[in-house]
Amino acid sequence: MNDHLSSWIQSGPICCNVAGLASEYLDDCLPMLTKVRVGFHLASCADCRTYMKQMALVCEAAAGLPKQYPSPINRLRLRQHFACCHSSSL
Ligand SMILES: [Zn+2]
Numbered sequence: 001m002n003d004h005l006s007s008w009i010q011s012g013p014i015c016c017n018v019a020g021l022a023s024e025y026l027d028d029c030l031p032m033l034t035k036v037r038v039g040f041h042l043a044s045c046a047d048c049r050t051y052m053k054q055m056a057l058v059c060e061a062a063a064g065l066p067k068q069y070p071s072p073i074n075r076l077r078l079r080q081h082f083a084c085c086h087s088s089s090l
Helices: 003-011 015-026 032-044 046-063 072-089
Strands: none
Touching: 015 032, 015 046, 015 072, 032 046, 046 072
């Protein structure tokens, strides 16, 4: 795992961490501890729950669509938007 991840393993993830892990979380690709941490954050953060729900919808929709969806640019834009909104809480 990356260094920036190990730093929040003790303190818990912040919103932009969760946003960055959303696709792995939905794909069930995260290590158990990381998954639990993200789950705890989601339980206490309505913004991230909304984000995760949107990502899940996009992923579900993508499963029934041709390969060019979802556009990586749109996902990146969402992610960057999210990081900007919440980076001040660092
Ligand atoms: Zn959050």
